[in-house]
Amino acid sequence: MSLLPLDDSPGPLPAPASPTTVSLVRSPATARLVHQAAVLLPILLIGVWAAVDWPGMRGGAARLASADPWWLLLAIFFTCLGWVTAACVRQGAVPDRLPPGLLLASQFAAGAANHVLPASVGAHAVTLRFLQNQGVSLARGTASIALYSLVKPIAKIPVLLVFVLAFPDMLELGALVPDDGTLLLVTGCVVLGPLAGALLVTAVRPLRRPALTLVRTALSDARLLHTRPSRVLALWGGAAVAPVFQGCVVASVGSALGLPLSWAQVVFAFLAAGTAVGAVPAPGGIGPVDAATVFAMTAFGAPLGLATATVVGYRVLTVWLPLVPGALVLSALVQRKVL
Template identity: 65%
Template sequence: MSQLLETPPAPLPAACPAGPPRRSPAAARFARPALALLPLLLIGGWALTDRRAAAEGVARLASADPRWLFAAFLCTCLTWVAAACVRQGALPERLPPGPLVASQCAAGAANQVLPAGIGAHAVTLRFLQRQGVPLPRATASLALYALVRPVAKMLVLLAFLVAFPQVLRLGALLPGHRALLTAAGVAAVVFVAAVVTLVTVTALRRPVLGFLRTALTDARALHRRPSRVLALWGGAAAAPLLQGSAVAAVGFSLGLPLSWAQVVLALLVAGAAAGAVPAPGGIGPVDAALVVTMAAFGAPVGTATATVIGYRVLTVWLPMLPGALVLSALLHRRLL
């Protein structure tokens, strides 16, 4: 009896460690619908800031030939297919074709809100992760996509210069020696700064080298598969041709006195001249450069301006609402 009285009491069980805070069912129920409505709110806010240009473009399109406008809209839809081909060509894994094209439609809407392609890359990265693609491989595919697109566009530009040496007059559009030296100097400075940063900052060295290793390995493996090469480079080459065809179709509906080849080359030159400016979807700098380029080819400034405004309305404003709806649907179905 004395031993029982002298036995110390058993220690109380330790408290269970507190886990991560659980989200309330009500918050989880309303979070995804709110996230799905966010693209529509962003599109609406952006539309209010530039409603004058949209109204002017719609007024000009009201008097245009509807058959050419339908052809321009069809070319715009085909650019989503071309972008989906490039995305598929940049990955070894096979992606579902329907959701992939839908993601590029949604990425086009997001790309008009954020500059320098950030919106499109963010949507695509989220889609690839939802498809089970590892993050290093997904980011490597985005880098390959961003590299192949300008290279293919430059190859298409050179092909046009070789195929149409007499029809296209580029003397007034070619940059001078000073501009070329300045661009080369800026590129050299950026390259040296990147190398110095990579060498001096040890925290960045390992992830950057790992990313480069993954990107080079995937690029080498992809270029051994003819189907991926065709999708990657064929889609990248078709994209500027489809965009130029959309501009040409809008111009033809308004009586633009230029040929298809001149309009496509004008877009290629304008994109090369103003593509470095990080504007949302290229709106602004590319538009101004496109008007100047078409005017240099002999088009009236008023008709060239109307063509660019109509092109932007038809290929940016009209697809914005369907693109935002597709983006919301992908979010609702947990594909993003």
Template identity: 65%
Template sequence: MSSLSPLTPTSPASPLRPDAPARSASPMAARSVRLALCFCPLLLVAVWGLTNQRVMYEGAVRLATADPWWLLAGLGFTCLGWVAASCVRQGALPERLPPGLLLASQFAAGAANHALPAGIGAHAVTLRFLRGRGVPLDRATASLALYSLVKPVAKTLVLLVFVAVSPAGRRLGELIPDARILLVAAIALTVAALVLAVVRPLRRPVTGLLRTALADARLLHSRPCRVLALWGGAAAMPLLQACTVASVGAALGLPVPWPEVVVAFLAAGTAVGAVPAPGGLAVDAALVFTLAAFGSPVAVATATVIGFRVLTDWLPLLPGALVLSALIRSKVL
């Protein structure tokens, strides 16, 4: 008995010793992953800058001779665009979100949007933000779907209004979506319906998402403040972007009136905005073509689009990446 007594005090502690390193390793692993996520946006910025040195140099040279006051006005319209995006995000969700953090998340989402096409980066950042605010996954996903649906609908309605009141609408030509685009959209919807009908594992989550989205949409449209934030912000976003293009054009001497620049931007974005290209490359090409069709020299139209991307994408890229890293580090995302 005496030989066993020294082991009895240590026997309860002995099974705890192998678990102690595991417990300490878990926070270290989480910290390593968090640091990697913090530096990932900065790495993306560096890679993008190295692979686009010529474009950045040409844009900087052309903008060096531009009117700085008009460029400052374009920067102001760009900042208002993040406010409008925050309004749409809030309008698509019944729960109230902290305005400051919501605005910061949308600023950071702009930097993340350069890594993935078709707005996937921005949606991923917003989804992480909503989950961190305690929003259930189905409601957060439904708000992203509503956001993605309202934006093109509002943009098309604004375009139709400008086409109706502006003589530039007669000169749009093939940039306005015609029956072929509607046919492609109908085929895509039919294929999606067939996939849902055949693949049973997808049916339950998709029908649950649709049920939640419809319930939230009914609830949101019963609140005037949410309706104003959702549809007002969605209509303001393309108008503010178009005003940025017009401001840069005025700074560079673009010989196209302001209303026609707005119509050109809305038409280009509506016609080819669904193309999944990072940074809106297809929209940029269509915008240059439309401005040239409206009477602008190709060089000036190209410089205007480059200046637009400098103000809306390239200039906020590094600050947006820093904000994204800060939000990840503070566990907001």
């Protein structure tokens, strides 16, 4: 019987990847181009947004030019406290220790991104990218943003109750209660958002496992965070104080322009306006919250023109003034690969 030689040679090798494909994926020039585009994109978007809103910015700046500079300086101080508070709340929502300086810089940059996209999408995207670069997993970073978004409106309720108990005469203004249309819109945004998300997860099977992982991570991290007093203070205390600081900015601008309302009335008007229409998605809350704040202050007896000028001045200090510096910080953080 003859023996046939065994063929030990390997089978046909797979065709190598196209050199063009490899060069496109791994080309240093392409990677450098993408990185430069990411650096310049924030400045471009902020520039377009500022150009579209230039008339309002110019009119508001002209109003503030004749205002009391000391009150405006106090308003800038409260604006800076708002960024510090935002950084505290972000740290309180994450079990991991974050570098304070970079965290504060990321929140300043997130403020610029927040005014381009609605419903805080820009700020959350910047924060999520920052957390990932600090070694926080995608699931834990997303869970921290969900906790942050849940705590902010809840923490505002006891603050409103304190104002109502301290100044009971504010309850006599029934005009502050939103109308049926506004209540329907807010209720729709609050109810339909989570419902749409649940239906999407139920209908699309590949999303179920990531969604369940996110829920489990969020619950686990929430339990862990609430065993640490420092995290509880940063999360809940910061979320309660942040809208008060924003209201103090409005009150400072109002004092600079001669608004005939007390600080308590202005801060309460801002808090009530944000609670009533804050769920309506708009870039940085601009639009619905502004209109509701003007309406609330006029309900307290402020002249319509002066109330409008106060809100426009508030937006100049909190949005337009830090817009370009925020975009530059955002680009710098992208350049240093912090984001």
